[in-house]
Amino acid sequence: MDYNIIFKIAAIGILTAVVAQILKNIGKDEIATIATLAGVVVVLLMAVNMISELFETIKQLFLIY
Amino acid sequence: MEIFKIISIALLTCFLSIIIKNIKPEFHIPILLIGGTIILLMVIDQLKEIVNYILNIFSKTNLDYSMFISILKILGVGYLTEFASGICIDSGNTSIADKVLIAGKIIILCLSLPIITNLLDIIVSLL
Numbered sequence: 001m002d003y004n005i006i007f008k009i010a011a012i013g014i015l016t017a018v019v020a021q022i023l024k025n026i027g028k029d030e031i032a033t034i035a036t037l038a039g040v041v042v043v044l045l046m047a048v049n050m051i052s053e054l055f056e057t058i059k060q061l062f063l064i065y
Numbered sequence: 066m067e068i069f070k071i072i073s074i075a076l077l078t079c080f081l082s083i084i085i086k087n088i089k090p091e092f093h094i095p096i097l098l099i100g101g102t103i104i105l106l107m108v109i110d111q112l113k114e115i116v117n118y119i120l121n122i123f124s125k126t127n128l129d130y131s132m133f134i135s136i137l138k139i140l141g142v143g144y145l146t147e148f149a150s151g152i153c154i155d156s157g158n159t160s161i162a163d164k165v166l167i168a169g170k171i172i173i174l175c176l177s178l179p180i181i182t183n184l185l186d187i188i189v190s191l192l
Contacts, residue, residue, distance in 0.1 A: 002070075002103050002107070003073075003074050003077060003103065005099055005103070006074075006077060006078055006096060006099060006100055007081075009081075009085075009092060009095055009096050010081045010084065010085055010092075010096065012092070013085045013088060013089040013092035013096075014085075014088055014089070016089060017089045036091075039089075039092075040091050040092070043092055044095060046099070047095040047098050047099055050098070050102045050103070051102060053106070054105060054148075055145075057106065057109050058109070058144065061109060061112060061113055061116060061141070062116075062137045062138060062140055062144070063134055064138050064141045064142070
């Protein structure tokens with residue numbers, strides 16, 4: 001699990017870039033911005049999951065309640 | 066050894082974040098965030114062993130380990146503020162990183178008050 005999350009995020013980043021570029025060329029600019037936003041939201045959700053996992057382990061470890 | 070994996074992941078994160086920075090600048094921070102989290106999560110197992118080891122020592126010698134608990138809390142706060150300020154510095158806004166550090170220091174100070182009072186009691190009892 002460790003390092004392939006980083007690859008996933010890089011892949012999502014490149015994918016959204018490509019999709020946004022294609023949508024811009026077709027002429028649908030507003031859908032391109034929405035696609036970029038969707039990519040950013042997905043990546044942020046994954047980041048938030050990792051952060052919450054880190055906080056849980058630190059709470060148990062350092063007895064911070 | 067664990068350290069090779071950690072170093073490889075760290076370098077991997079750096080390269081990927083540079084690549085992504087040119088393609089899509091928004092994804093620069095999440096990659097750094099997740100890379101740092103992965104490295105911290107890998108090291109936390111050893112830290113757990115250390116903490117359990119020290120707790121065993123304290124429980125064997127039946128000292129009151131309330132002091133050690135607050136030291137653990139201070140360690141945790143320091144651990145997290147270091148993590149957060151690192152991310153803020155990476156993203157470029159050092160002002161927020163300084164504010165996080167100041168807040169962490171204040172929290173650590175107020176966590177260490179019982180230790181100071183305990184120390185003063187011991188000193189007074191010695192006099």
